[in-house]
Amino acid sequence: MEAHPPRTSLWNDPKARGIIFQALLVAVLSYLVFWIVRNTIGNLEKQNIASGFAFLDTTAGFGISQTLVSYSETSSYGRAILVGFFNTLLVAVVGIIAATILGFVIGIARLSNNWVISRLAYCYVEVIRNIPLLLQILFWYVAALRSLPSKREEPLSLFGLVDMNVFGLWGPKPIFGEGSSTAVIAFIAAIVITIFMRRWAHKRQDATGQQFPVGWTTLGLIVGLPLLALIVTGFPISFEWPVFVDTGPVFGRGFQLGVGLNIIPELVALTLALSIYTASFIAEIVRAGIQAISHGQTEASHALGLRHGPTLRLVIIPQALRVIIPPLTSQYLNLTKNSSLAVAIGYPDLVATGGTVLNQTGQAIEIIGIWMLVYLSLSLTTSGLMNWYNQRVALIER
Amino acid sequence: MTDLSYVRADESPNLPPPVNTTGVIGWMRANLFSSIGNTILTLIGVFLAYSIFEPLIEFSLINAVWEGENRQACVAPPDSGLHVGACWAYVKAYLPQFIYGRYPIDERWRVDIVYGLFALLLIPMAIPGVPFKRTNALLLLIAYPIVAYFLLTGGFGLQIVETNLWGGLLVTLVIAVTGITASLPLGILLALGRRSNLPIIKLVSVIFIEFWRGVPLITVLFMSSVMLPLFLPEGVNFDKLLRVLIGVTLFSAAYMAEVVRGGLQAIPKGQYEGAQALGLRYWQMMGLIILPQALKLVIPGIVNTFIGLFKDTTLVLIVGMFDLLGQIQSSFTDPTWSSPTQAHTGYLFAAMVFWSFCFGMSRYSLFMEKKLHTGHKR
Amino acid sequence: MKTKFLPVVLGAALGVAATGANAAKLDDVKAKGFVQCGVSQGLPGFSNPDSAGNWTGLDVDFCRAMAAAIFDDANAVKFTPLSAKERFTALQSGEIDVLSRNTTWTMSRDTQLGLNFAGVTYYDGQGFMVRKSLGVTSALELSGATVCTQTGTTTELNVADYFRANNMPYEIVAFEKNDEVVQAYDAGRCDVFTTDASGLYAERLKLTNPGDHQVLPEIISKEPLGPVVQQGDDQWFNVTKWVYFALINAEEAGVNSANVDEMKSSEDPNVKRLLGTEGAFGEAIGLSNDWAYRVVKHVGNYGEIFERNVGPDTPLGIARGLNALWSKGGIQYAPPVR
16 A cells, blocks of 8 residues: 555645635634724724723722622722622522423423313413513513502512512511521531431442432431521521511601512512523423433333332433433523523613623723623533533443 | 024124213313322313413403503593503504604605515425425525615615614514524534534634623623724724624524534434545535535524524614514603503513514424424434 | 725625724715714603604704704704713714713713713703602602612712712612613602603603602702713814804804894894804814804704703703803803804
């Protein structure tokens, strides 16, 4: 065999051509980047716009309606953006949890033998996922807001625990007194014990075939241990209830600001809309995942004497998860990104607070850069976590 | 001898199945009341359905106001205790604005022609089995955009209409259709780039795709409306609609690339090898063998991307453009029609319009999926 | 050459306006034949499009006055509706020639954003609107109130300062667009709606029952609103400035759109200089000498513009107040044409 291929012209040599193409691409791209950077610098200089991140330390001067970390008008712009970031995280986490639960319920309901239930689930999915999310957010905010009692009227009460009016949900706020850290420690201890217990139970089942009531023990441990700790320390957690006043100065009436737990209506509307919308996609993913498992699996487990519940829990769902997880990940990412629609209803998320800072300082490039960086890293973190989980549940082939 | 016979010579008549296993009753027994748990579920479901649909029907049909000149028609007289439902009279009064935005009234025939031509070209394109697909595609993808561009913006003796007068469904459709048409070629290039053997091209494609898929559309829109002007040399500036279109196109190109990549991956390796064995060059192989098969496979995916984009066009209202939802929202501040149910009615109307478009397209996508299921899938 | 070539090609290909980077704005404007004017997205009385897309309002009329001065045609102007967020970038990037969008003149905007404020077409101040049923008469009773406002404006900062200075607790809900603020206030999400007082009167028209709401007497800030141009082009800055001054001077001299033709033969040297029958003041700023005549002829003087758009006989019903001429108890004052 000839070791050297016959000489070809440079143009026809795939290797050389590849290099030429790539060099061209690099040249065009670097020129484009250079062109943009030069224009931008020129524009900024000419228009005397400040650049750099020094503005982050300047006093913000504006108020924010929901702050998870301490913030006041005298805090800095950087702090304001941080507040927005935490608000985004809050919506994303609550939304993901709610959407997952709702999505699994609806997805399984779609496969129900019960005609009414499966039809309802079908209607839910087809209606909700074909209506734009922004419209749903606006609906929950504007339409629902107009139907709620106003600030000074008698609020709607849900189960006597939570009150609802145009200012959102009002509920008891837990106050952690001295000694409540014991309960936290007990809670962590319970989790650690549970993990070890599960391993032990697994091993024992493998060895002897005897089952251990893992579920009940876990529940008992996780609820019981902290409870025990609380009783021992004399119940240091108290609840601060919201106070409704209907006399006195007109702006003092209604629920008192800062007393009790207040969830602002923007957050309620956004979380509701996000989780309802995303749940419709998750339901479809769950349905497809379960349907992907061949019917033989169900029949085999029935033949082994497992009832419907254990069949689903021990045979179908673990296998279906493999199919479900990758698309589920992208739904979580979508939900996180979609939480930026908060800006339409005045919920102070990252985009909304960043937008305010952008207006005050005029430093568009820096702010938009921060946005993109934060969302990119959130996306990468979420997909990283989900990939790790996916690897754990993935089929390990011999 | 008597003719004794112990075997029946003729068949006994078929008895009807037991009443409770056929017909409505049987169906209900099997599907609704097969066990106690199931019965409870059924009752819960019926209750749920009733509590959702009853108020909805009452609001949108029974208590609705269909005719009227202004808000008086949609406001219940005080102390009458009447519940006024949807104010369809308001939607009727605003309908032209919802369809055309503030496009000059005398020039609206141009928009009608654009809508009409689009339907005329798209319908034969979408129905499999109609001939002249190639001519049709060329007309739709090359001739139509040019004609539509001049009809909508003006020129050649037509009055110039600024894009800030456009609005309503017109803007929604322009953004969605342009976005999808422009992002398809870009998406194909990116997908090919991502599967390329050339490391730099692959890297650039991956970074591009992952970047746009990692950020929310709203930040992209802010970028195109606030940041893009700074990137350009002084004195060069784009129309706002064009800037939004650029943002939307780049954004959906990344999603499109992933859809196309799925199609490319589904083509068996033999097809690539076969093409190479025939001595085809890369672009010949892609253009003649691989892409025609891959694109056909991903038509449902493309339609789904389009549905997503169609819904996402509503976001442009946040950067101050008036798409259908934006136009509806801006009509809420008109004192002539302000009534307690105005916002509910407007949103319900928007929901119905978007839903019918999206649901129609998703049905079409399902239909194509079934039709295209030709055994290539692995 | 190549660097210049790309934008031109891009511009030509996409059908956008490409103009020379360093040419004088006035020459650019004259060459393209119209003034590109940035206005708000809809604020009755200041800049508001009707259903046919015709813009009216005080800010709009200022742009028309500029068009009249340059082209002798009040319609040689195109309007770009801008959000609070976009307005400065639009001006900085040259997308618009002049920003006439109820924009407050502040030191940081004047010095840090590369902008120049050409004058004050409307002296405004931030006020509060509440429901009449609350029985509130003064802003000092607003302790504990929830306040709705638009983000990205000076109002958001002023309200924070005001409540802090008076030691009153409050809660703020900030929205991206003015229409959203109106909707939220109308739905009862907040007790107080705050923005420039002129804006309050304008937005009140959009509420379900405008009669149920009142504007409180306190004005908590100085909000001089005026047209803005890019920094660094003195000629264009001068044109903008002097169109504004011409409007004021015309009112002071008693010249209005009805009598401007007769006034042309007036013997009053002030009027003669203003209307260009004496001297060559227009040519000095690159316009024709009858520039002020054109402005008054097509658009009217400042008083006419005010009465037509926001005055007591309009739905807004705003009194002249600070915006009366200096000779009539207000602070509108213009340097003489001399």
